[in-house]
Amino acid sequence: MTVLNYPEAFPETGHDSQPSSQTNLSLPNSNCAYYVHDKSSWAHGADSLFLSMCLVTFLGNLLIILAIYSDFHLHTPMYFFLCTLSFNDICISMTTIPKVLVNILTWDQSITYTGCLTQVAFVMLSSYWENFLLAVMAYDRCVAICHPLRYTVIMKPCLSILLVLISLLVSITDALLHTLLLLRLSFCRNPEVPQFFCEFAQVIKLSCSDTFTDNVIILIAVCVFAGVPFSGIIFSYIHIVSSVLTMPLSGGKQKAFSTCGSHLSVVCLFYGRGAGVYISSAVSDSSKKTAVSSLMYSVVPQILNPFIYSLRNRDMKVALRNLKDRIISL
Numbered sequence: 001m002t003v004l005n006y007p008e009a010f011p012e013t014g015h016d017s018q019p020s021s022q023t024n025l026s027l028p029n030s031n032c033a034y035y036v037h038d039k040s041s042w043a044h045g046a047d048s049l050f051l052s053m054c055l056v057t058f059l060g061n062l063l064i065i066l067a068i069y070s071d072f073h074l075h076t077p078m079y080f081f082l083c084t085l086s087f088n089d090i091c092i093s094m095t096t097i098p099k100v101l102v103n104i105l106t107w108d109q110s111i112t113y114t115g116c117l118t119q120v121a122f123v124m125l126s127s128y129w130e131n132f133l134l135a136v137m138a139y140d141r142c143v144a145i146c147h148p149l150r151y152t153v154i155m156k157p158c159l160s161i162l163l164v165l166i167s168l169l170v171s172i173t174d175a176l177l178h179t180l181l182l183l184r185l186s187f188c189r190n191p192e193v194p195q196f197f198c199e200f201a202q203v204i205k206l207s208c209s210d211t212f213t214d215n216v217i218i219l220i221a222v223c224v225f226a227g228v229p230f231s232g233i234i235f236s237y238i239h240i241v242s243s244v245l246t247m248p249l250s251g252g253k254q255k256a257f258s259t260c261g262s263h264l265s266v267v268c269l270f271y272g273r274g275a276g277v278y279i280s281s282a283v284s285d286s287s288k289k290t291a292v293s294s295l296m297y298s299v300v301p302q303i304l305n306p307f308i309y310s311l312r313n314r315d316m317k318v319a320l321r322n323l324k325d326r327i328i329s330l
Helices: 039-043 046-070 077-106 113-146 148-154 157-183 200-206 212-225 227-245 250-283 287-298 300-311 314-329
Strands: 002-005 032-035 110-112
Touching (some): 046 300, 046 314, 077 110, 077 113, 077 157, 077 300, 110 113, 113 148, 113 157, 113 200, 113 227, 113 250, 157 200, 157 212, 227 250, 300 314
Antiparallel strands (some): 002 032, 032 110
16 A cells, blocks of 8 residues: 655645655655555565566566567567567566565665656556557558568568657657646645555545546546557457458468467457456455556566467467577577
8 A cells, every 4th residue: 555645844735735846855754655565464475476576577578579689580570569568568567566575675665756756657658658569569460461462561660660669659748648747736645545556546546636637638648548559459450350251261260360369368468457457446445456456457467478479479489499599508
């Protein structure tokens, strides 16, 4: 559970206190957010659990990146997007897990106000970037299956890089928008968030200010920045299915579906976990359930993605095997 604690150094207006932009974050009384855990029930062994999650996520996605980089046959747009997705998974896990580990190991369950906002920004950036990357990967599969003879002409390396950069730029813009909305709010003294890390949806609930305008802007931003990529994925798979159904040979249909099976699994995991977290937070008032749902949303998919792509993709299996042989031969 996260508690935002504003010190006596900050003036209060009624029940509100606004963080100063000149806060010395090195002072013991600086603006803080506290992660309050139930020490008696689950904290013992939690450090090992989070450390294992961190290592599996980092090593799994790093192996995917190294395998693609070391195998010339995988230097295609499809695997370039997969490499970028793995890099993003590493970033989002490194944004949240290390700080949680420090809090558990030191029992100093605090984070600076600036650190909390930074965490919100990077979590939003990574989440939206993954959203756009999945849409770009769906478009890549659509072109490969629906227009196989024109694939190399359409999906040029420059277009692949441009799509990734545009996705990153839009994600940065959206993350900055959400962070700026938080900066203009004032917060009550010692509010609590049932999370392992600073998440935008929970932090904004702590505000003592009127958040109606902020919620409207957030709703519009979500519809645009999340709805458009999701619609693109749906549109791409409608074209893929309609194209596959017109194929005369069953072998061609099976090969076509197998090329996008891993991506479809990751898409279902990404949006399924998001829907699950939203429903869980909406129907449950339990802080523990909300925290666990948040953990599932931010950590578990990043752990599973490398296994999905390595176990369901023959080329990745070969690349990983060759990478293992090279490492052993060193």
